[in-house]
Amino acid sequence: MVDIHLEGVGHSYDGGRSWALRPMTRTWRSARAYALLGPSGCGKTTLLNIMSGLLRPTVGRIYFGDREVTTMPTAARNIAQVFQFPVLYEGMSVYDNLAFPLRNRRYPKAEVDRRVRTVARLLGLDDQLHRRSRRLDAGRQQIVSLGRGLVRSDVAAVLLDEPLTVVDPALKWTLRSKLKEIHRDTGHTLVYVTHDQTEALTFADEVVVLKDGAVVQSGEPTELFLSPAHEFVGHFIGSPGMNMIPAEVTGGVVRVGDTTVGRAVGVDGDLPAGPARIGVRPEFVRIPAAPAAPGLPARVTGVDRMGAYHLVRADVDGHPLVAKVDTGSWYAPGSLEYFHFAPDRAFLFRDAVRCGVLAAAGEAERP
Numbered sequence: 132m133v134d135i136h137l138e139g140v141g142h143s144y145d146g147g148r149s150w151a152l153r154p155m156t157r158t159w160r161s162a163r164a165y166a167l168l169g170p171s172g173c174g175k176t177t178l179l180n181i182m183s184g185l186l187r188p189t190v191g192r193i194y195f196g197d198r199e200v201t202t203m204p205t206a207a208r209n210i211a212q213v214f215q216f217p218v219l220y221e222g223m224s225v226y227d228n229l230a231f232p233l234r235n236r237r238y239p240k241a242e243v244d245r246r247v248r249t250v251a252r253l254l255g256l257d258d259q260l261h262r263r264s265r266r267l268d269a270g271r272q273q274i275v276s277l278g279r280g281l282v283r284s285d286v287a288a289v290l291l292d293e294p295l296t297v298v299d300p301a302l303k304w305t306l307r308s309k310l311k312e313i314h315r316d317t318g319h320t321l322v323y324v325t326h327d328q329t330e331a332l333t334f335a336d337e338v339v340v341l342k343d344g345a346v347v348q349s350g351e352p353t354e355l356f357l358s359p360a361h362e363f364v365g366h367f368i369g370s371p372g373m374n375m376i377p378a379e380v381t382g383g384v385v386r387v388g389d390t391t392v393g394r395a396v397g398v399d400g401d402l403p404a405g406p407a408r409i410g411v412r413p414e415f416v417r418i419p420a421a422p423a424a425p426g427l428p429a430r431v432t433g434v435d436r437m438g439a440y441h442l443v444r445a446d447v448d449g450h451p452l453v454a455k456v457d458t459g460s461w462y463a464p465g466s467l468e469y470f471h472f473a474p475d476r477a478f479l480f481r482d483a484v485r486c487g488v489l490a491a492a493g494e495a496e497r498p
């Protein structure tokens with residue numbers, strides 16, 4: 132297994148008029164499980180196809196370890212691929228399909244048998260091994276395709292493009308954890324394309340979030356949740372997404388309308404005066420019963436009872452604010468409540484990029 136390094140890699144499908152993938156430099160570390168997450172059209176498949184060799188990038192170079200592979204075809208890159216839809220020899224048994232990549236590489240017979248049975252057991256295919264693949268439903272066929280992608284231990288990387296799309300939703304949960312188990316067992320470098328945040332967050336060591344052909348943030352799932360570096364990450368990850376409230380920074384003090392909500396601590400020191408947006412996840416918005424400090428006044432517009440929690444919806448000068456609260460709480464639509472943000476969990480954004488943190492206001496700065 133080797134690191135995969137992209138040096139200034141970008142792609143344009145229209146002769147350079149626009150970038151489907153903006154030039155990027157990035158290393159995908161050996162034995163790590165990555166999820167490439169983003170909405171439809173953001174460039175996920177383009178990036179994956181460049182790594183696999185199905186697509187030659189318009190600019191840049193690709194290295195597998197020290198070896199430059201930019202112009203090498205897929206077959207020369209020693210990778211395994213799993214696509215959205217099953218790619219199988221339908222006339223072969225499940226066993227032979229799983230064994231195919233190993234026999235092709237001349238693995239010893241006993242090793243072929245051991246690996247096929249291990250992967251089959253992990254994917255719940257043990258009792259299907261002697262069935263013809265064409266007799267399986269589409270979901271099971273896709274699981275066999277997944278098995279074929281994971282069966283070899285000596286690949287440079289396994290690249291998966293939305294592999295669970297045709298699989299039954301109930302089975303997806305099981306497969307995601309199986310995939311994690313297989314990853315732990317084999318230590319493959321995995322790059323897993325998905326537009327589904329749950330899929331990405333439950334499976335990956337590191338999630339790479341792509342928007343309009345560029346990476347806006349990459350990190351461990353908890354980091355993306357707790358510390359979004361871009362407004363898009365705040366919206367795209369989390370349910371519901373992060374609240375965004377327009378504010379004004381003056382002399383280091385942050386105000387929403389006439390209310391002082393805290394101090395601005397800039398990423399690079401003091402934050403210059405001017406407009407900013409406060410981003411805070413509903414999980415970090417509190418509505419104290421008897422607030423010690425005044426808080427941000429907002430009118431409750433509705434309460435969604437979600438079973439395990441309630442979502443309190445409110446309005447701040449025409450902007451929505453949502454708080455995720457315990458089921459025991461009770462708020463009446465139309466009432467005025469005072470909202471607080473958990474310390475260090477509310478961030479300031481300018482041009483969609485995080486520029487600071489909202490810190491608690493000192494006593495002297497409160498109105």
Ligand SMILES: Nc1ncnc2c1ncn2[C@@H]1O[C@H](COP(=O)(O)OP(=O)(O)OP(=O)(O)O)[C@@H](O)[C@H]1O
Pocket residue numbers: 144151169170171172173174175176177178326
């Ligand atoms: N063969 C092609 N020719 C021209 N434009 C293309 C081609 N393939 C993709 N594109 C464009 O490049 C951009 C990125 O597409 P890509 O398929 O990589 O995105 P994606 O994130 O994988 O989307 P999806 O989840 O819908 O597959 C899109 O604007 C798409 O329309």
